[in-house]
Amino acid sequence: MTRRPTIKDIARRAGVSESAVSFALNGRPGVSQGTRDRVQRVAEELGWQPNSAARALSGLRAGCVGLVLARPAHTLGVESFFLQLVSGVQEVLASRKVALLFQVVEDIDAECAVHRRWWAEKRVDGVLIVDPRAHDPRPALLSSLGLPAVVIGAPASGSGSAELSTVWADDSAAMASVLAHLHELGHRRVVHVAGLPGLAHTERRISSLRTEASRLGLTDARSVTTDYSDAEGAEATRRILDEAEPPTAIIYDNDVMAVAGASVAAERGTAVPAELSIVAWDDSALCRVTHPRLTALVRDTSGFGRLAAQELLDRLDGGPVRSIQAELPRLEPRESTGRVGVRGV
Amino acid sequence: MTRRPTIKDIARRAGVSESAVSFALNGRPGVSQGTRDRVQRVAEELGWQPNSAARALSGLRAGCVGLVLARPAHTLGVESFFLQLVSGVQEVLASRKVALLFQVVEDIDAECAVHRRWWAEKRVDGVLIVDPRAHDPRPALLSSLGLPAVVIGAPASGSGSAELSTVWADDSAAMASVLAHLHELGHRRVVHVAGLPGLAHTERRISSLRTEASRLGLTDARSVTTDYSDAEGAEATRRILDEAEPPTAIIYDNDVMAVAGASVAAERGTAVPAELSIVAWDDSALCRVTHPRLTALVRDTSGFGRLAAQELLDRLDGGPVRSIQAELPRLEPRESTGRVGVRGV
DNA sequence: AAGTTCTACTAATGCGGTTTAGCGGTGTCA
DNA sequence: TGACACCGCTAAACCGCATTAGTAGAACTT
Numbered sequence: 001m002t003r004r005p006t007i008k009d010i011a012r013r014a015g016v017s018e019s020a021v022s023f024a025l026n027g028r029p030g031v032s033q034g035t036r037d038r039v040q041r042v043a044e045e046l047g048w049q050p051n052s053a054a055r056a057l058s059g060l061r062a063g064c065v066g067l068v069l070a071r072p073a074h075t076l077g078v079e080s081f082f083l084q085l086v087s088g089v090q091e092v093l094a095s096r097k098v099a100l101l102f103q104v105v106e107d108i109d110a111e112c113a114v115h116r117r118w119w120a121e122k123r124v125d126g127v128l129i130v131d132p133r134a135h136d137p138r139p140a141l142l143s144s145l146g147l148p149a150v151v152i153g154a155p156a157s158g159s160g161s162a163e164l165s166t167v168w169a170d171d172s173a174a175m176a177s178v179l180a181h182l183h184e185l186g187h188r189r190v191v192h193v194a195g196l197p198g199l200a201h202t203e204r205r206i207s208s209l210r211t212e213a214s215r216l217g218l219t220d221a222r223s224v225t226t227d228y229s230d231a232e233g234a235e236a237t238r239r240i241l242d243e244a245e246p247p248t249a250i251i252y253d254n255d256v257m258a259v260a261g262a263s264v265a266a267e268r269g270t271a272v273p274a275e276l277s278i279v280a281w282d283d284s285a286l287c288r289v290t291h292p293r294l295t296a297l298v299r300d301t302s303g304f305g306r307l308a309a310q311e312l313l314d315r316l317d318g319g320p321v322r323s324i325q326a327e328l329p330r331l332e333p334r335e336s337t338g339r340v341g342v343r344g345v
Numbered sequence: 346m347t348r349r350p351t352i353k354d355i356a357r358r359a360g361v362s363e364s365a366v367s368f369a370l371n372g373r374p375g376v377s378q379g380t381r382d383r384v385q386r387v388a389e390e391l392g393w394q395p396n397s398a399a400r401a402l403s404g405l406r407a408g409c410v411g412l413v414l415a416r417p418a419h420t421l422g423v424e425s426f427f428l429q430l431v432s433g434v435q436e437v438l439a440s441r442k443v444a445l446l447f448q449v450v451e452d453i454d455a456e457c458a459v460h461r462r463w464w465a466e467k468r469v470d471g472v473l474i475v476d477p478r479a480h481d482p483r484p485a486l487l488s489s490l491g492l493p494a495v496v497i498g499a500p501a502s503g504s505g506s507a508e509l510s511t512v513w514a515d516d517s518a519a520m521a522s523v524l525a526h527l528h529e530l531g532h533r534r535v536v537h538v539a540g541l542p543g544l545a546h547t548e549r550r551i552s553s554l555r556t557e558a559s560r561l562g563l564t565d566a567r568s569v570t571t572d573y574s575d576a577e578g579a580e581a582t583r584r585i586l587d588e589a590e591p592p593t594a595i596i597y598d599n600d601v602m603a604v605a606g607a608s609v610a611a612e613r614g615t616a617v618p619a620e621l622s623i624v625a626w627d628d629s630a631l632c633r634v635t636h637p638r639l640t641a642l643v644r645d646t647s648g649f650g651r652l653a654a655q656e657l658l659d660r661l662d663g664g665p666v667r668s669i670q671a672e673l674p675r676l677e678p679r680e681s682t683g684r685v686g687v688r689g690v
Numbered sequence: 691a692a693g694t695t696c697t698a699c700t701a702a703t704g705c706g707g708t709t710t711a712g713c714g715g716t717g718t719c720a
Numbered sequence: 721t722g723a724c725a726c727c728g729c730t731a732a733a734c735c736g737c738a739t740t741a742g743t744a745g746a747a748c749t750t
Contacts, residue, residue, distance in 0.1 A: 004465060006706055017730045022708060032728060049465030053407065054706035056398035057735050063466075064446075083427065087449040094448065094459075099468060101409075102447035103439065104432040114439075120349060120394030121408075122736095123444060230630040260634040267636050285575040286631070289605040291612050351736055362700045367738060377698060399736035402705045467706095694749070701742075710733080718725080 005046040014042045025050075052099075056122060065093065065312055066101040066124040070111040070131065072227075080284045081254070081301055082130075085152070088305025089128065096313060098125075108133070112141055119145045126312050128152055129164070132200040139164050150312040152304065154200040155323060165315055166323045167308040171201050172208035174297055174329040175251075178279055179209070181295075181331055182249045183216045186340040187277060189247040192223040193236050193257055205253065205281075220247070226257065233257025237264040241276070248340050249277040255286045255296070262290050262336065273338035283332060292335030299329045350391040359387045370395075397444075401467060410438065410657055411446040411469040415456040415476065417572075425629045426599070426646055427475075430497070433650025434473065441658060443470075453478070457486055464490045471657050473497055474509070477545040484509050495657045497649065499545040500668060510660055511668045512653040516546050517553035519642055519674040523596055523624055524554070526640075526676055528561045531685040532594040532622060537568040538581045538606065540598040550598065550626075565592070571602065578602025582609040586621070593685050594622040600631045600641070607635050607681065618683035628677060637680030644674045 007021045014021065016035060023030040024039035031039070056062040067089070069082060086102070093100055101124055105111050115138070118124045127147060129138055132154035142149045143163040155168045182190055192209045195202050206223040213221030224240070226232035233252060237260065240246060252258035258280030262272060270276050272292060280287050283296035304326050311324055352366045359366065361380060368375040369384035376384070401407040412434070414427060431447070438445055446469055450456050460483070463469045472492060474483055477499035487494045488508040500513045527535055537554045540547050551568040558566030569585070571577035578597060582605070585591060597603035603625030607617060615621050617637055625632050628641035649671050656669055 004467065004706095008706080018707085019709080019731080020729060023729090026708085028708095030728065035728080047465065049462060051402070051706050052466040052468045053398045053401035054735090055708080057396070057402050057706080057737090058708040059735060060708070062398065083449070086447070090449050094450075097462070099446050099463075100448065101444050102431070103445065104428070104435050105439075117394060117442075118444075120392065121397040122349065123397045230634045234634065256630060256634070260630075263634045263636045285601060286604075289575045289579065289601070289608045290635075291608045349736095353736080363737080364701080364739080365699060368699090371738080373738090375698065380698080396736050399705090400738080402707085402736080403738045404705060405738070692750100694747100696747075697745090699743085699745105701740105703740080704738090705736105708734085710731105712731080713729085714727105715729105716725105716727080718723100720721100720723085 004051070005048045006051070007048070009046060010039060010042050010048060013046070014039050061125045061316070062123055063097065064099045064101055064124050065309075065316075066103070066115070066118050066127040067130070068111045068114050068127070069102075069104045070106070070108045071104065072106055080286075081282060084301040085130070085305040085308075088302030089309040090305075091302070092306050092309035092313065098313065108137065112137060115141060115145070115147065119147050125316050126150070128308055128312060131196075133198045134200055134203050135198075136200070148312065148315045150308050150315065152308045155325075163321060165311050165321050167304065167311055167326060168323070169299060169304070169326045170328055171204045172212075174281075174331075175205055175208040176212045177329075177331050178251055178281075178297060179212050179216060179218065179221075181333065181337065182251075182277065182279070183218065185249075185277065185337060187247075187249040188218055188220075188340075189245065190218055190221045190249045190251065191240050191247040192221070192251045193233060193240075193253060193261065194223045194225045195228045195253040197225040202253065209251075220245075226253075228254055228257065230256050230260040233260040234264050237261040241265070241268060241270060246276075248275070249279070249337070251279045251281065253281045255280045255282050255284045255294075258294055258296075259286050259290050262294065273336055274341070277337040277340075279331075279337060287334070290336075295334045295337040296332050297329045298332045300327065303327070349396070350393045351396070352393070354391060355384060355387050355393060358391070359384050406470045406661070407468055408442065409444045409446055409469050410654075410661075411448070411460070411463050411472040412475070413456045413459050413472070414447075414449045415451070415453045416449065417451055425631075426627060429646040430475070430650040430653075433647030434654040435650075436647070437651050437654035437658065443658065453482065457482060460486060460490070460492065464492050470661050471495070473653055473657060476541075478543045479545055479548050480543075481545070493657065493660045495653050495660065497653045500670075508666060510656050510666050512649065512656055512671060513668070514644060514649070514671045515673055516549045517557075519626075519676075520550050520553040520596075521557045522674075522676050523626075523642060524557045524561060524563070524566075526678065526682065527594045527596075527622065527624070528563065530594075530622065530682060532592075533563055533565075533685075534590065534592040535563055535566045535594045535596065536585050536592040537566070537596045538578060538585075538598060538602055539568045539570045540573045542570040547598065554596075565590075571598075573599055573602065575601050575605040578605040579609050582606040583613075586610070586613060586615060591621075593620070594624070594682070596624045596626065598626045600625045600627050600629045600639075603639050603641075604631050604635050607637075607639065617681055619686070622682040622685075624676075624682060632679070635681075640679045640682040641677050642674045643677045645672065648672070 007018050011018045011021045024036040052063050127149045129151045132151050150165045224236050265272050280294045280296040283298040287294035287296045352363050356363045356366045369381040397408050472494045474496045477496050495510045610617050625639045625641040628643040632639035632641045
């Protein structure tokens, strides 16, 4: 049970004042190179690390950024998206010794409360915002608090504040590439099983499905929304396949629903891809363990996290508000998509 | 961009000294009830929240606990276990206004480094330890640092320090219940596809498989270890089914591998459960979206998290080191297990 | 009525850093 | 040679809170 060393210890041992130590360790002018080296050596010997509370208190950074995930507990499911995103975020943060405060809450009101509290407690220097929504209260809140933030997932929409940076993927182009793939395989009736209706990217995918489908002359292309859960994915699939003239292809907004949908198809004896093609938006191990393996839209999720974290750090360093586009999702064709009406493989 | 209110503001407005405010807001004696009420009202009006850095600095708590997840990035897969665990942890923490610092790292050495840094920075009051191992360096490290900790997943092993609390599930009993289920269905040849070899619960499951199997007279019961990934789960399954006399049942240590295994079986035309029964350790949406749905060992994972968080808070409040057993995992029989050699349903 | 205890408060100190002001000593320039 | 800037450092103030010591006044002893 060692005592934590402080700059006072270093100062005593190096024979200088505490301020000199502070200057030396922070690369500030005011000490000679010799003293600087000596102080740094002593600090290392003692295994000194700055007390984060003291740092935060003296007006500087808290050395911490926040991420709140607003999802009802029961939908905190199998998606690998978040863990991967977070791991990417932390690669960047850890290298700069910034910690990540993470919280899971039930809904967006609770999320706003958390942001307020973190701000009031001066616990975080900035936050990452996920699941941006069509009418999102968070940008206004954060800019009124003066809390730097980076929105993950939405392009800088006209929704008010040009004060938040954004990291986003081009969902429209991605949707176009999926539809092009299906169209080329002869599909004309396509349904899109989307995620939560309020989310910005859901809306964007839905609208781009519509425009792109009409451009390609696909009849009857439409979207249905769900809560991203396997249950609703399965349920939607059942309803869709029960229709008089069911589609020949379904696009699912996440991997879990796609797998659930594939399972429903198997259960009903609907052959994939002979009678039904399936595309999953976001790849994961899931899409590779099913049989047949699912064609998926692959994104570099942890890369996404890295971009966002980097941008947030830049903002904290006084960088400008930016809108950063991640690389375009790539369609990885596997066995779950095929020519219409052709027994596969 | 409002300024954060401080106790000084409250003091001025309430017409008392700063110390009186501090006493009043912390429920300490030294102020009359009238003053206390007045101060609390003013604090509320101003929307005051204690500055966490200042609190931490004045010798008290950081108001923060840590959780490090040491997993190679590529295995940060689909498992829902962690997100659920974390959500349970936070239900408890949030109600006490304690924040959770979360970090994902590559391996256990990096994890130890994070614990050291957090301690040196006085960033956390305590930590939650997951994935306890057979020869685990963390208990010794943490007790040498004097950092309170709760180990999630291992019973208080003889591995040294009786200084860490523990929250655990009875894996041996769980394994026994699985084997009893399989034995009753007539299975005599069972293989256990385990997780990472170093982990304490992996070892425990393996050893309890052996003792329980010999008790039941199961021949040839054995375990193979993997890295928990779908890839190794599938690979192990292939090898096992290729044997001269393959088992009639396989127990997988997580849901992802179980699904991967089921997929391999489907691919080879091995009927489930007619020719092969499958049990997944840990239930999730995954086990319900496959066809057939997988028999699984259900645990209340978020309840597990709640228990652990509560125990850590108790420790921080000076409570004793305890070893807490979570409720016994329950076997949920579904369609993936059946009588040996009987075409199911 | 003087001494004691208790109540309700204020003043002062410290936590571990950062930062501003200040201060000798040296070098530069007019 | 005096004025001035600069260098390398120290002293002191400050961040927001908790806490200890101290203090005035009221209540209670005896």
